[in-house]
Structures are given as structure tokens and as C-alpha cells.
Amino acid sequence: MRQLWFLGADALEWRDAPEPRILHPEDAIVRPIAATTCDLDVRMIRGPSPFDRPCALGHEAIAEIVEAGPGARFHIGQIVVVSWHISCGYCHRCGRGKPNTCAHYPRGAAFGSPVSDTFGCLFADLVRVPHANASLVPVPPGADFVHWASLSDNIPFGYEMTVPHLQITPGADVLIMGGCGSVALYAVGFARAAGAGRIDYIDTDRPRLEIAQKLGANSIEQAPPRRAGSYAITVDASMDADALRCAIRSTEPEGQCSSVGCHFGDVEMPMMDMYIRGIHFYTGRGQGRPNIEKAMAYLDAKRLDASLVTSMVAPFDDAPDVLASAPMKAVLIREPIHSSYR
């Protein structure tokens, strides 16, 4: 069977890999049917990045169950979202709703990850999913799951950066510093769907600005200013140090500033500014699994149109060529074998 390998900037290829087998009763074997790139993957392909070395690529996919261990609560043909973090589901951290910090798997354990390549990738013919009961989320029948492929990571990340904060401060104004790609745009869509007041989206990329406008933002084409205004909720999804500092300086007293990260080096932060006003700052790789159902409910109710973020849809087999040009969000698809979902 094939796995997609990232070899270095703009270079990808299918490589043969051993067929995965069920190793534990709760394992499942899945066949990805709609897989896409995370913003980090695109950044790696465009290069340079600290991960500029060969690795199996891809950690976002909707997949079909092709085999389930006796302890896995899934049936053949079921369509599921594969959460990108590897987590057990029962340790004290998973039990606290933080599977991204699972005590049984070391830092960074994930599919298609340049920092842990034990678990294969989701641009593959078959994938073994450990702890399937904790990691797989069934997709409702009839769903147009092509545009939902990012539910593994970037879509729930956009949810996490906005919706829980809007539940604390309903109707708040939101600033989103774009640049990383899709997470910023999903964040715009979730902020609009969750009842934000004004949503300002700052970026220099015209196509992304247009998508953000369609998703409900006031798009502002400019390089990051020193400060953009005053917002209860700010999101840095820029991969740019100046944009991160702008988000921090634009956060109102006791407001929430979240960064999706991908700042690959140390970044100087305006700590005195943050201290004087009292800023709540969070960064991390995203909780993933706990927000998949919540984000999917927004998509299923058509409160957010994820198709606006999809750059293109292409045959699964064409992944190496399609992804070499690093489109923001290409979805690679193929028909399910066992399922009648479509």
C-alpha cells in the first residue's frame, strides 16, 4: 500500500509501506476518502521550515472503516473523522478533556507528524488508528464530507480560537490576523456563526481576504499595524511575529488573545503592555478531538460553509502533483468501498 512522503520543499512522492494490521482490540484500520493538508503541511511544502526532512505527510482526513478490532465500537463501511492527535482516551489528561496532552504518548504524537513518524499518515491507502473509540468520530449520514476533511485539526482549531470565548463574552468584537491559511478563515466563519460583533480580518493576501469577507469578516488589506484597535477576542493565525504583537496590543483589558502558533523561533512579546492591561494569552497545537463534534454540528447545521475555504478538489491518486504546488486547502478524494453514504 502507498503512503505520501514529503521529501523537501515542493517534493512529494508515493512510497510503498507495509499494510497495517490490528495490534490491539481497540484498533481500527481506516481508508482515507477525503484527505487534506493542515496549514503547517503547506508551510512545510513551501519551505523552508524546521521540519525540512523526509516524513510521511498528512493528518487531516475523513475515512472509511475497513476493519475494526473486537473492542472498537465501529462497523465496516462507517465514515469517520480521524482526530490527528494520538491519545488513549482514559489517562488522567484524556479524562480531563485534554487528549492533546495524553500521558501515554510523548510530546507531538500524531499522524503524519514530522516530530513522531510512528503512526503513518492520512494520505495513505490504509491507516491503523490506535484507540479508535477515543480517536474516531462518526460523520452523520448524508454529509457532504469533502469540505469537512479538515475536521481532524484545522476546523476544530478555528472553533477553539473563537466560539468558547464568544460564549463568555457574547457579541464581542473579534480581530483575526491572517496569514497561516485556513485556520484564520475557519475562525472567521465560526466567530460569525457564534454571534460575534465586528470581525476584522487583517492579511496581505487578496484571495484569503475575499474568502474572509464572504465568511462574514470586515477584510482589511494591510501589513500588520502596531495596533489595530481594541477587541475582547484576538486571534493570531499569521505565522508572523509583527502580526502576533499586533494581536496582543489590540486585545482589550482582560481580553483573550490566542495564537495558533507556527512561529518557529523565539518571538519578542510586549510583556509590559500585556501586564498593564491584563491579557490572557494562549498558544498550543489545538485540543482537536474534544471540539470535533462541536465544530461538526456547526457545519451540519450549515451555520458555516467550509467549502468557501477549500481551494480545490482532486483525485486522491494525484496527491503528489497537486500538493507540490502547495494550494492552501486542496482536498484529495476517492469513493468509499463499503459505504453507501454517497
Ligand SMILES: [Zn+2]
Ligand atoms: Zn495540523
Ligand SMILES: [Zn+2]
Ligand atoms: Zn491519554
